[in-house]
Amino acid sequence: MPGPHDTHDLTEADPLSAASLDALVADALAAFAAASGVAALKEARLAHAGERSPIALANRAIGRLTPAERKDAGRRIGMARGAINGALAERQAIVEAAELERALSEESVDVTLPVALAPEGAIHPITGLIELMSDVFVAMGWEVAEGPEAEAEWLNFDALNIGADHPARGESDTLFVAPVGSHRVLRTHTSPVQLRSLLDRELPVYVVCPGKVYRADEFDATHVPVFHQIEGLCVDKGITMAHLKGTLDHLARTMFGDVRTRFRPNYFPFTEPSAEMDLECFVCHGASVGNPDAPCRTCRSEGWIEWGGCGIVNPRVLRAAGIDTDVYSGFAFGMGIERTLMFRNNAADMRDMVEGDVRFSRSLKGEAR
Numbered sequence: 176m177p178g179p180h181d182t183h184d185l186t187e188a189d190p191l192s193a194a195s196l197d198a199l200v201a202d203a204l205a206a207f208a209a210a211s212g213v214a215a216l217k218e219a220r221l222a223h224a225g226e227r228s229p230i231a232l233a234n235r236a237i238g239r240l241t242p243a244e245r246k247d248a249g250r251r252i253g254m255a256r257g258a259i260n261g262a263l264a265e266r267q268a269i270v271e272a273a274e275l276e277r278a279l280s281e282e283s284v285d286v287t288l289p290v291a292l293a294p295e296g297a298i299h300p301i302t303g304l305i306e307l308m309s310d311v312f313v314a315m316g317w318e319v320a321e322g323p324e325a326e327a328e329w330l331n332f333d334a335l336n337i338g339a340d341h342p343a344r345g346e347s348d349t350l351f352v353a354p355v356g357s358h359r360v361l362r363t364h365t366s367p368v369q370l371r372s373l374l375d376r377e378l379p380v381y382v383v384c385p386g387k388v389y390r391a392d393e394f395d396a397t398h399v400p401v402f403h404q405i406e407g408l409c410v411d412k413g414i415t416m417a418h419l420k421g422t423l424d425h426l427a428r429t430m431f432g433d434v435r436t437r438f439r440p441n442y443f444p445f446t447e448p449s450a451e452m453d454l455e456c457f458v459c460h461g462a463s464v465g466n467p468d469a470p471c472r473t474c475r476s477e478g479w480i481e482w483g484g485c486g487i488v489n490p491r492v493l494r495a496a497g498i499d500t501d502v503y504s505g506f507a508f509g510m511g512i513e514r515t516l517m518f519r520n521n522a523a524d525m526r527d528m529v530e531g532d533v534r535f536s537r538s539l540k541g542e543a544r
Contacts, residue, residue: 190233191240191248196255199229203259207266216263216270224259297536301403301528304516305385308405311429312383315422317407320382322368324389328358330367334495335445350389350400361389366445369408369507373496378503379411385512399525403512410488410498410505416448419485419506423452427482430515431457437479446486446507453479457518480518483510 189195203223210216222228234252237245309319331337332344343349343363352359368384376382385405392398409418420438427436435455443449455461456474463471464478474480485508490500513525520539522528527535 190229191236191251193251196230196233196251199223199233200255200258203230204262207262210266210270213267213270213274216267220263224256224263230256230259294533295537296533297539299528299536300516300520300539301512303539304512304519305403305405308426308430308512308515309383309385311426312381312407315381315425317381317383318372320368320372320384321386322362322365322371322384324362324387325352325359326362326367328360330370331360331362331364334370334492335366336489336491336495337444341444346391348391350391362386363390364388364509365404365406366507366509369406370492370496372408373410373493373498378498379409380505381409381411383407394526399513399529401529402525404509405512406507406509408488408505408507410493410503412503414487414504414506416487416506419487419508422506423485423508427452427454430519436482438485439479441484441486443484443486445489445492446484447489449484449486452482452485452508452510454482454518456480482514482518483508485509 203219206219206223207216210219224230230252234256237248237252240248313319332341333339337343349363350361351357352361365384365386365388368386369382372380372382372384383405384407386403387401388404389401392400394400407422409422416438420436424436427434431454434457437453437455438450439453441449441451456463456471456478457480458473459469459471459476459478461478463469463474463476466476470476485506488505488507493500493503493505513528516522516528516539517525522539
């Protein structure tokens with residue numbers, strides 16, 4: 176057996192000959208070109224450029240050449256390996272790009288198709304109704320005003336002409352904020368927002384004030400200690416009860432359709448004259464009045480249902496805000512959101528509105544805007 180330094184002729188059968196190396200390169204390039212995927216190209220790489228490939232075995236055969244022969248053989252091996260590796264890299268880029276394009280085409284997702292990723296929710300009917308009622312006034316050019324829920328006692332009572340001895344200021348009706356003597360209460364209505372609007376804005380003022388209010392009420396089917404109101408205030412020159420009636424009639428028709436309304440005299444400290452606004456019963460339409468054979472539980476056979484209070488703003492309230500009552504007058508109104516929702520949807524139990532059951536919100540999701 177010849178030693179590592181024996182002379183060796185580079186014949187055509189020799190793996191280190193130029194012809195043999197050209198054949199190895201040609202076989203490798205053909206295998207790479209035939210590989211149509213990443214997996215097939217990996218097999219071709221192992222077969223033609225791996226540790227046990229012909230080009231690797233030819234490289235190891237250099238060790239049995241003489242030092243003079245190694246230089247030429249090494250140059251030929253290097254050129255052959257360079258050609259194989261270059262062809263492999265070029266083919267790998269083409270194959271990977273083709274597979275990526277195919278994957279993007281076959282695995283694409285149409286994001287415009289409807290898909291239910293989670294159980295359907297719904298805007299709470301109270302929130303939706305507040306937005307709807309506010310939109311009615313925004314469309315008429317009014318502003319939506321908001322204020323704090325923990326309110327100064329002066330704004331909640333005194334500035335509204337509610338005297339210190341008024342029953343509404345007792346602890347049986349009002350929730351006071353600690354400490355004692357802080358003169359702060361959880362607002363019992365959104366009327367303080369109206370006062371803040373008069374103090375903050377230039378006249379004329381047209382604002383609607385929706386929000387959460389608090390009363391020391393029992394928690395039952397028709398009362399909750401935390402509920403929602405929407406109040407409106409208009410202060411301008413020449414305002415009369417006719418403007419008030421027209422505004423509330425428009426709101427009533429938007430909320431309940433073609434419904435009849437009426438004003439019934441009443442008393443409120445912050446308006447004079449004052450009235451209760453009634454809606455014609457949307458169940459019996461007055462047919463139960465004086466008819467014991469067809470009683471109506473909704474209106475108690477009275478033909479009308481109380482909706483909210485209203486009236487011309489008491490001059491004392493305007494003067495408390497620094498407004499000249501010889502020049503300006505105004506009207507104000509307020510009604511409960513929960514009560515309006517019960518009228519619109521014939522809901523029997525107000526507790527359903529605060530228990531957080533999404534099924535209740537879904538059943539009335541038409542209230543959402």
